[in-house]
Amino acid sequence: MSEPTSPAAHAAHDIEATAENLREELVRLGIQKQALERELAAVAAHLGSVRQTLDALRDLVPATPSPPSRGTAAEPAPGRQPAGAPAAAADRAEAHARRTYGRLTEQIMEYFAGAGTADLRARDVAAALGRDSDSGSINAVRSTLDRLVGAARLRRTGRGLYRANPS
Numbered sequence: 001m002s003e004p005t006s007p008a009a010h011a012a013h014d015i016e017a018t019a020e021n022l023r024e025e026l027v028r029l030g031i032q033k034q035a036l037e038r039e040l041a042a043v044a045a046h047l048g049s050v051r052q053t054l055d056a057l058r059d060l061v062p063a064t065p066s067p068p069s070r071g072t073a074a075e076p077a078p079g080r081q082p083a084g085a086p087a088a089a090a091d092r093a094e095a096h097a098r099r100t101y102g103r104l105t106e107q108i109m110e111y112f113a114g115a116g117t118a119d120l121r122a123r124d125v126a127a128a129l130g131r132d133s134d135s136g137s138i139n140a141v142r143s144t145l146d147r148l149v150g151a152a153r154l155r156r157t158g159r160g161l162y163r164a165n166p167s
Contacts, residue, residue, distance in 0.1 A: 044136035111129065121161060121162075152165065
């Protein structure tokens with residue numbers, strides 16, 4: 001017949017099980033924290049892009065239009081823009097955003113073209129391009145590197161390491 005477990009042994013077992021559960025929770029929370037930090041960095045980068053586009057729109061669309069001449073029905077009401085003006089401004093802002101977005105990709109590809117067969121970290125690439133001022137900028141470089149790997153324009157050679165594809 002087995003000996004009944006003592007209250008002290010039972011308490012020790014409970015403490016050990018609780019500690020194991022907490023260790024597992026710690027790992028899970030660490031992973032969740034990293035995912036949230038990446039998501040926050042992506043949102044911050046997108047927020048900057050949206051602000052830049054809005055600034056471009058503000059520069060393109062005058063804040064107060066000139067008053068209409070009296071007696072001309074073809075002119076818009078005071079304080080209103082002709083329908084084509086905001087659309088044209090939005091098109092110009094979108095084109096500007098596309099050029100800005102593509103510029104990072106071009107800068108990265110130029111940098112890797114000069115790096116030869118070296119393995120490079122995202123942080124080093126960001127620093128070389130002057131985009132290491134905050135984690136959002138570095139993560140924008142990291143995201144672009146991952147997209148270039150997906151498009152087979154770069155290669156991942158290890159954890160966090162990238163290399164230009166041989167031509």
